[in-house]
Amino acid sequence: MTPPFEYRTVDMTDEEFAEEQAVYGGLTEALRRLNEVSLRTTMPHDVILEATRKVEELSELLSAEMIPGNFGVVVTTSGHVRGYGNTVVGMRNAIAPPLKIVQDHVKGGASSEFFLNALYEGPPGKVHGGVLALVLDQIFGEAAAAGGTPGMTGTLTLRYRQPTPLGACSAEAWVDSTAGIKTIVKGALKDAEGNVTVEAEGLFILPRWAREQLAASGETPPQYE
Amino acid sequence: MTPPFEYRTVDMTDEEFAEEQAVYGGLTEALRRLNEVSLRTTMPHDVILEATRKVEELSELLSAEMIPGNFGVVVTTSGHVRGYGNTVVGMRNAIAPPLKIVQDHVKGGASSEFFLNALYEGPPGKVHGGVLALVLDQIFGEAAAAGGTPGMTGTLTLRYRQPTPLGACSAEAWVDSTAGIKTIVKGALKDAEGNVTVEAEGLFILPRWAREQLAASGETPPQYE
Numbered sequence: 001m002t003p004p005f006e007y008r009t010v011d012m013t014d015e016e017f018a019e020e021q022a023v024y025g026g027l028t029e030a031l032r033r034l035n036e037v038s039l040r041t042t043m044p045h046d047v048i049l050e051a052t053r054k055v056e057e058l059s060e061l062l063s064a065e066m067i068p069g070n071f072g073v074v075v076t077t078s079g080h081v082r083g084y085g086n087t088v089v090g091m092r093n094a095i096a097p098p099l100k101i102v103q104d105h106v107k108g109g110a111s112s113e114f115f116l117n118a119l120y121e122g123p124p125g126k127v128h129g130g131v132l133a134l135v136l137d138q139i140f141g142e143a144a145a146a147g148g149t150p151g152m153t154g155t156l157t158l159r160y161r162q163p164t165p166l167g168a169c170s171a172e173a174w175v176d177s178t179a180g181i182k183t184i185v186k187g188a189l190k191d192a193e194g195n196v197t198v199e200a201e202g203l204f205i206l207p208r209w210a211r212e213q214l215a216a217s218g219e220t221p222p223q224y225e
Numbered sequence: 226m227t228p229p230f231e232y233r234t235v236d237m238t239d240e241e242f243a244e245e246q247a248v249y250g251g252l253t254e255a256l257r258r259l260n261e262v263s264l265r266t267t268m269p270h271d272v273i274l275e276a277t278r279k280v281e282e283l284s285e286l287l288s289a290e291m292i293p294g295n296f297g298v299v300v301t302t303s304g305h306v307r308g309y310g311n312t313v314v315g316m317r318n319a320i321a322p323p324l325k326i327v328q329d330h331v332k333g334g335a336s337s338e339f340f341l342n343a344l345y346e347g348p349p350g351k352v353h354g355g356v357l358a359l360v361l362d363q364i365f366g367e368a369a370a371a372g373g374t375p376g377m378t379g380t381l382t383l384r385y386r387q388p389t390p391l392g393a394c395s396a397e398a399w400v401d402s403t404a405g406i407k408t409i410v411k412g413a414l415k416d417a418e419g420n421v422t423v424e425a426e427g428l429f430i431l432p433r434w435a436r437e438q439l440a441a442s443g444e445t446p447p448q449y450e
Contacts, residue, residue, distance in 0.1 A: 048252050
């Protein structure tokens with residue numbers, strides 16, 4: 001069975017990796033702010049039109065040289081894994097909040113504290129229910145991996161207990177049980193007051209191609225950073 | 226019981242509404258492109274640093290006047306509902322793909338055809354599983370509303386059948402059954418080839434405050450546009 005995706009390797013030292021993070025990370029942070037400001041601005045139309053032209057000029061400039069499609073996952077020769085494009089944690093993805101997820105390799109779990117601003121709104125003043133599913137899916141996957149049983153999401157069930165106000169949030173997930181290639185992860189999301197607003201359960205399955213690849217290499221799969 | 230959120234009303238004619246859509250919609254579209262280009266660009270570091278400065282200047286300019294927090298939902302005096310901030314469909318939200326969702330008020334359902342670019346990546350070349358949950362949650366909510374039984378997501382269960390390649394996707398959802406304030410919605414997401422990649426089921430519940438508000442006004446709740 002052919003792996004549905006592959007990892008690329010690039011030649012890069014630790015120093016080059018750090019500089020890349022600073023430069024591209026800075027651009028992405030600036031864009032995150034511009035995305036939010038552009039949603040909330042009440043400046044007059046002529047200013048908005050002028051800003052639009054400048055944004056278009058920047059796209060023109062930056063698109064002169066770019067990779068042909070999606071970012072993918074790249075492994076550097078110094079051993080860093082660059083999952084820069086990931087929608088939740090990607091360092092170069094301006095739509096990622098981004099989450100910093102802490103993995104617990106001893107107990108098999110993952111947790112994160114993060115802030116969801118006006119861009120993540122569903123009902124007025126509340127986080128979009130689907131955004132909560134999005135962040136939980138990422139945290140759950142990293143919990144399964146931290147537990148030593150990485151996998152792709154098979155099923156995900158979310159129970160919304162109450163609306164989650166925009167702002168500070170936290171979430172944690174832990175491996176509940178494992179059986180062969182299947183791992184059950186459970187977790188919860190809390191609002192700034194510490195109230196549980198969403199409970200969730202996920203089944204993660206290690207695909208056959210990945211099992212074959214792991215067996216051949218004798219290695220554990222790379223983690224995002 | 227106090228409604229957890231409220232709708233604001235603004236005085237605006239149809240013409241003003243259309244102009245606002247064109248101006249702010251244009252800025253948001255330009256930003257969507259810049260977000261993607263910035264993820265994929267391979268331009269040298271000095272160009273990236275110069276672009277970062279320009280993005281920061283734009284944030285400075287546009288943040289001179291803005292609403293204090295989240296966008297919320299605004300109803301114009303001409304009857305339009307502006308859910309501009311919504312993460313999935315918001316016209317002024319640069320992180321929204323955005324989806325255009327078609328509601329079927331006769332059969333009680335909703336569907337959408339959309340394109341997910343490199344910004345929506347999870348596994349290399351594939352749509353992030355949580356992004357699929359995000360778009361389905363929005364479509365499911367609109368299906369429940371189209372069926373005459375709007376509500377907040379109570380539970381959402383997703384079954385991932387196979388990875389979804391980045392690119393063109395489609396999804397549809399329909400009201401499966403209703404019982405009092407509870408509505409069960411079912412649906413599926415397909416890749417560009419028409420293969421079902423995700424199946425889902427959701428339970429939507431009309432909160433008590435909304436039932437009281439509807440009973441008092443004799444009206445159906447507004448739809449996003």
